[in-house]
Amino acid sequence: MSDAAHAHDDHGHGHPSGVMRWLTTTNHKDIGTLYLFFALIMLFVAGSMALLIRAELFQPGLQLTNPDFFNQLTTMHGLIMIFGVIMPAFSGFANWQVPLMLGAPDMAFPRMNNWAFWVLPVAGLLLMGSFWLPGGAVAGGWTMYPPLFIQGGISYDLTILAVHIMGLSSIMGSINIVTTILNMRAPGLTLMKMPLFCWTWLITAYLLIATMPVLAGAVTMLLTDRNFGTHFFNAAGGGDPVMFQHIFWFFAHPEVYILILPAFGIVSQVIPTFARKPLFGYASMVYATASIAILSFIVWAHHMFTVGMPAAAQLFFMFSTMLIAVPTGVKVFNWVATMWKGSMTFETPMLFAIAFVCLFTIGGFSGLVLAIAPVDIQLHDTYYVVAHFHYVLVSGALFSIFAGIYYWLPKWTGHMYDETLGKWHFWLSVIGMNIVFFPMHFLGLAGMPRRIPDYALQFTEFNQIATVGAFIFGFSQLIFLIVVLKTIKGGAKATDRVWEGAEGLEWTLPSPAPYHTFETAPVVK
Amino acid sequence: MAVGNAKTLAKLVVVTLGMFGFGFALVPFYYKICEVTGINSGAEQSLVKNTQIDSSRWVTLEFDANTNEALPWRFKPLQRSLKVHPGQLIQVEYEVSNISDQPIVGQAVPSYGPARAAEFFRKIECFCFTPQTLAAGETRRMPVLFVLDPEMDKEVHTVTLSYTFFDIGTKVQTGSGRSLPHG
Incomplete structure (x- = not known):
């Protein structure tokens, strides 16, 4: 971004230019930019898959895909959106913002930071390349359940390796973030004075360090079951496929908070800025984030109520899951209380943040419905679940990413984005998103199963509504692409503070933020 | 740092x-x-647990074996007695030898003491269902598989199962097994 602005610095320090600059860079801003562009490209890749899925589901029967290719699409859409879009985008924010917010010159381990990013495209190639291999890409679902996942072809091995690589990338990134936050804060910036974005990322990074290795272990067991004759999950050899679900969800429930805690952080930066009030209940926000993270380790089996477990276990997982609604409720209350009697203005970042608060809460409530074990047994693997997790991941995680991009893009590029186009992007996204996913609640309640390319005739109308919404939502993301590219190229000059109500160290820097910042640490009183 | x-x-x-x-x-x-x-x-x-077993009481089973005096066979149970719960699936074995120098066909007839236990003695497999042909000098072990019906009177504490082998000569009665389902 803003190459002209850096050009002087680059030559001054004898840095390589062109492709080599990006391949060898150890600058946290460059790496943040790389992460964000990677996520942007992958958003369009995995989004196109979603549009193919929705096009197929426009009518009952098979029109565009065969069932096997449809399963490949749902699997790859899930894997790429999680590991290729949401997680890299949050890593991009962390790389750009954590050093700027802490007054640190860079991340703690710049060379490792470079590696953490550059292994990601390799994983992306392994995943995407498998579409052209015999048998096609993985079709066993993003959850990788055996026995299906120990029976597939070569692409299943490649996917397992890709998951290993993406896990390694996240672990390296997380170690960097934890070390930076713990050791490199500006003098006077105590932990409890840190911007909430840093807090949520610190806790997220700990979650990643604790759970990604467990996923690595689980997929390693899949790999040895497939290729080296072990029987961890192969029932024919005395293994237990249900055990995979337990190990997987021990990772993957914390993972869903990994996908949402940084979103909480971004929204907690944006709302106070545009309400022109400090964040309400800062300390309770920190404790709520930590509580959510700790509780996330003891609720995993609510993803698998239907595998059969004793009533006592069902009750435990049901009530512990519901308990998570308490700290989450504290957060929603605090955001609303921050806006209460604030001098609010509604620029695009604020619109996305408010939509986040409203729509994420809907997703949270449908999650609460699914937490009820007897209800979940009825709704398991229906479109109700699809509606639930898209409300928390699209209008939750993705909308917070949009909010963050609009919020910090002027600081990063030195240019204001086009507010009119931003508002178009927001309104089309928020309307389109609800047209896609709201009818899915009804489809699920009526019993339409997920991951099936065909459906019974009575589901047709709601599916057609969802497909129309999907195309509105999907194509309105092109507006986002245009806004971002236009802002990088030029636009009205952004002031240093950018937003009237913005607080924090990053806003004391010039816009665009120079290539090297805080080489002498600022002092925070 | x-x-x-x-x-x-x-x-x-x-x-x-x-x-x-x-x-x-x-x-x-x-x-x-x-x-x-x-x-x-x-x-x-x-699902596969046997819920028909009455584990609240024990019944002693005694096994007895005789041969008709005209039959040159030696016949004995391999266990004299057994303590069981009504409803349990039980298998016991008998041993029979033909001590003559020619093949003989014999058939066993059971009897029970007390006699009212007979209807609760449910045999699933028994050598007495069919005629047995033994070659000269042959020895054979034969199982009896049965369940003692839990409906049996509570005051019956001991049941004796007694078999007697009869010589049925050369006349092979293939249908006789069906006429003796419970002995």
Whole structure:
């Protein structure tokens, strides 16, 4: 971004230019930019898959895909959106913002930071390349359940390796973030004075360090079951496929908070800025984030109520899951209380943040419905679940990413984005998103199963509504692409503070933020 | 600062490796939990548990074997007595030998003491169902598979099962097994 602005610095320090600059860079801003562009490209890749899925589901029967290719699409859409879009985008924010917010010159381990990013495209190639291999890409679902996942072809091995690589990338990134936050804060910036974005990322990074290795272990067991004759999950050899679900969800429930805690952080930066009030209940926000993270380790089996477990276990997982609604409720209350009697203005970042608060809460409530074990047994693997997790991941995680991009893009590029186009992007996204996913609640309640390319005739109308919404939502993301590219190229000059109500160290820097910042640490009183 | 970072890095790498190991440690942990709590033990599921056994009382079974004096066979039970619960599936064995020098066809006829126990003695498989042909000098072990009906009178504490083998000569009665389903 803003190459002209850096050009002087680059030559001054004898840095390589062109492709080599990006391949060898150890600058946290460059790496943040790389992460964000990677996520942007992958958003369009995995989004196109979603549009193919929705096009197929426009009518009952098979029109565009065969069932096997449809399963490949749902699997790859899930894997790429999680590991290729949401997680890299949050890593991009962390790389750009954590050093700027802490007054640190860079991340703690710049060379490792470079590696953490550059292994990601390799994983992306392994995943995407498998579409052209015999048998096609993985079709066993993003959850990788055996026995299906120990029976597939070569692409299943490649996917397992890709998951290993993406896990390694996240672990390296997380170690960097934890070390930076713990050791490199500006003098006077105590932990409890840190911007909430840093807090949520610190806790997220700990979650990643604790759970990604467990996923690595689980997929390693899949790999040895497939290729080296072990029987961890192969029932024919005395293994237990249900055990995979337990190990997987021990990772993957914390993972869903990994996908949402940084979103909480971004929204907690944006709302106070545009309400022109400090964040309400800062300390309770920190404790709520930590509580959510700790509780996330003891609720995993609510993803698998239907595998059969004793009533006592069902009750435990049901009530512990519901308990998570308490700290989450504290957060929603605090955001609303921050806006209460604030001098609010509604620029695009604020619109996305408010939509986040409203729509994420809907997703949270449908999650609460699914937490009820007897209800979940009825709704398991229906479109109700699809509606639930898209409300928390699209209008939750993705909308917070949009909010963050609009919020910090002027600081990063030195240019204001086009507010009119931003508002178009927001309104089309928020309307389109609800047209896609709201009818899915009804489809699920009526019993339409997920991951099936065909459906019974009575589901047709709601599916057609969802497909129309999907195309509105999907194509309105092109507006986002245009806004971002236009802002990088030029636009009205952004002031240093950018937003009237913005607080924090990053806003004391010039816009665009120079290539090297805080080489002498600022002092925070 | 750099020393501090290296220390933090070392700690976090240890945590990472520890959690990788923890993923594998979950495997024995999972099986131990299943074993201790008794969930997921497919062989002992309640569906296949025999609920027909009356474990509140014991019945002593005595086994007796005789041959008709005209039959040159030696015949004995391999166990004299057994303590069982009504409803249990029981298998016992008898041994019979032809001590003559020619093949003989014999058939066993059971009797019960007390006689009212007879209708509760449910045989599933018995050598008495069919005629037995023994070659000269042949010895054979033969099973009886049966269930004592839990409906049997509570005051019956001992049941005697007695067989007597008769010579039925060369006349092979294939249908006789059906006429003697409970002896």
